[in-house]
Amino acid sequence: MEQPSTPSPATASRAVRLESFGGPERLTLREVPAPQAGPGQLRVRVTAAGLNPMDWFMTSDADTAARFGLSLPCGFGTDYAGVVDQVGEGVRGFAVGDRVFGGAMSRAIADHIVVDAAGAIAVGGDAHRTPDGVDDRTAATLTIAGCTAAAALAVVEPGPDDTLLVGGAGGGVGVFAVQLARRAGARVIGTGSAASADALRGLGAEPVAYGEGLADRLRAMAPGGITAAVDLYGTEVVQAARELGVPDARITTIAAQVDGITPANGADAAPGALEEIARLVATGELRVPLAAAFPVEQIRAAVELQAARHVHGKVVIDLTGQDARP
The missing domain is CATH 3.90.180.10 (Medium-chain alcohol dehydrogenases, catalytic domain)
Structure with a gap:
């Protein structure tokens, strides 16, 4: 059994939040306490998050949000990639420093997220090992x-x-x-x-x-x-x-x-389908076109671009502090 890491004290973390449902103009970047990994959970330091139409569709109005179990205040984004920086009690197969990717419904665009080590995207989030040869921006586009x-x-x-x-x-x-x-x-x-x-x-x-x-x-x-x-x-x-x-x-x-x-x-994707896709990306047998990458401070512009539905490929949010936009 993996030994749990010593939980880090709560520190300032950034997260994209909505205080009211609506369009990209409702998105704000807030300072929040960093979450802590509990039993069976991992905390991930997110480096990149991929955008999907479901992100802005789910949060477009209160009725739609309620269908997905979302309430205010609400996070944003589902696809993520990053590095494990806390491992909760009872977790097997993951260690601090592991590169991971996965989904955490409507809360992925944040410096830190907590996901279940053996969970589902809509309930607790999930995590998969990022293969060597797949960078974090690409890994952040794979799940949804x-x-x-x-x-x-x-x-x-x-x-x-x-x-x-x-x-x-x-x-x-x-x-x-x-x-x-x-x-x-x-x-x-x-x-x-x-x-x-x-x-x-x-x-x-x-x-x-x-x-x-x-x-x-x-x-x-x-x-x-x-x-x-x-x-x-x-x-x-x-x-x-x-x-x-x-x-x-x-x-x-x-x-x-x-x-x-x-x-x-x-x-409903078959078990192992996502791991196979990641393997194909790692071996160069499957290519993921990146249409654009934005620093998290430009979240509204990134969502506006993605929501226009005219980009060819994926739009990614960078949380490393670097200016990621081409």
């Missing part, structure tokens, strides 16, 4: 997007005989879904804007413009047919896939509920 992509592909099960349509292919989840589907042998067609075409090609997808006439463009690109579809943005891809004869059993969504369609949730 990687698990969601893995769960979505598990619904439609793409393989070498498939032509998979991915809606929103250049977004945070899309960059994982495209590459994982290509590794499974599928041909991938990804929707996006004209500006995203080169980025999609770089991931291994064939770009197609979203919007009116999508089904006709797909008929021209894939005369043999589309066989499966993953809609990572809304319902446009669902509608186009149905028009092209894709059965509902081989269509999934992550951001909308559609009668007859099985939705995907990152919480």
